[in-house]
Ligand SMILES: Nc1ncnc2c1ncn2[C@@H]1O[C@H](COP(=O)(O)OP(=O)(O)OP(=O)(O)O)[C@@H](O)[C@H]1O
């Protein structure tokens with residue numbers, strides 16, 4: 001059974017056809033890496049999966065359940081907003097620019113999801129939040145506000161915050177591209193750990209080293225389509241499509 | 253050179269206990285009017301702001317019109333309408349006069365007016381928060397309501413406090429317009445006492461207003477510093 005399955009997803013922003021028939025299947029514990037030129041629709045794809053954007057048409061299944069089905073920008077499957085919110089929480093999301101809540105400490109950032117959404121008791125949520133901060137290696141900063149943390153530390157808190165909701169799948173949208181080069185490693189390390197722990201992940205990244213080492217599959221997107229896919233090794237070493245070859249040439 | 257009379261800076265007669273009490277009562281009315289109107293205006297203004305950024309075209313239209321009307325007409329006229337015109341309108345429609353107390357009318361007029369200004373302040377505050385905040389909250393599974401209450405609105409405090417303080421002080425001073433409906437607030441009290449020929453009473457009122465606006469400014473400064481602690 002696949003963790004995520006999409007059928008013929010299309011997304012338009014006005015006349016701009018940003019996703020053009022995406023069929024995708026991700027299986028448990030897979031680490032799916034997504035690469036492609038700027039504007040190819042990578043972020044939009046992730047955002048559609050957890051309802052931050054709505055697809056124009058197509059179907060999305062999460063863990064076997066049909067969670068979104070639309071045609072012509074209208075819902076075919078009607079779901080109430082509470083349910084939608086619950087489904088979003090099954091997909092953890094890590095953003096390029098962290099998006100930590102600046103008015104909350106690191107610890108509070110990690111606690112707020114379970115406390116607000118799952119009505120978890122504060123003491124329990126705090127205990128768990130500390131354990132998660134420990135896991136991402138920054139428990140000593142628990143009481144700091146995000147403005148006092150480095151980019152790498154902020155991104156690790158953001159990962160802990162997403163994990164606190166016990167998601168089935170983690171989505172990463174260029175998690176290291178806003179970081180100074182020397183801070184990239186600590187974030188990738190945490191992601192590696194997660195992958196080894198069996199988390200299903202979908203990662204938009206241009207970190208080829210990470211993709212090669214941790215990725216189980218890689219898709220190359222261009223102009224809203226999946227142009228090529230395979231194991232990272234296959235795609236890197238032996239790209240079949242001209243566009244893929246051009247892209248790798250341009251980023252190396 | 254104009255020569256001031258020798259007794260210019262002296263009271264012609266001592267302020268009587270009755271007059272002192274009058275000033276005290278007037279000051280209390282002014283403070284009550286300000287605090288009650290601002291508190292009610294805060295709630296109403298926040299609801300207006302949320303309606304103004306909602307998805308519903310109807311709500312947005314209604315609130316836009318509300319703000320347009322209440323910011324585009326004089327507060328003094330609004331007070332007159334609430335106190336003098338509304339009872340007559342009620343009579344014309346239902347055949348019964350609607351009895352509103354002076355204080356009640358003053359609070360209603362001030363609240364309706366300040367809510368329009370506060371709505372715009374809150375709306376600007378909410379719109380100034382980075383979109384990524386709402387997205388991060390939604391990605392955690394929060395509903396729109398939870399995200400607004402826990403994430404977005406608390407972050408607006410620091411940005412909203414300075415314009416809010418400004419509006420607070422405006423309303424504090426504008427309570428003096430209530431004089432048109434005859435409520436015995438600070439300005440009216442000073443006018444009554446000064447009617448006996450003692451013009452210095454006006455300056456007593458001025459000093460009291462200045463005192464109130466100064467401590468308000470001081471308190472809001474403290475609040476702003478506190479709200480900025482995480483930056
Ligand atoms: N909210 C939006 N409204 C209108 N157009 C949008 C919106 N979000 C994205 N787009 C457009 O959709 C296209 C795909 O954008 P997207 O952000 O998904 O690309 P990307 O592959 O993530 O690129 P990058 O590598 O630069 O992050 C772009 O042409 C972009 O301008």
Ligand SMILES: [Mg+2]
Nearest residue numbers: 042043044173
């Ligand atoms: Mg992107």
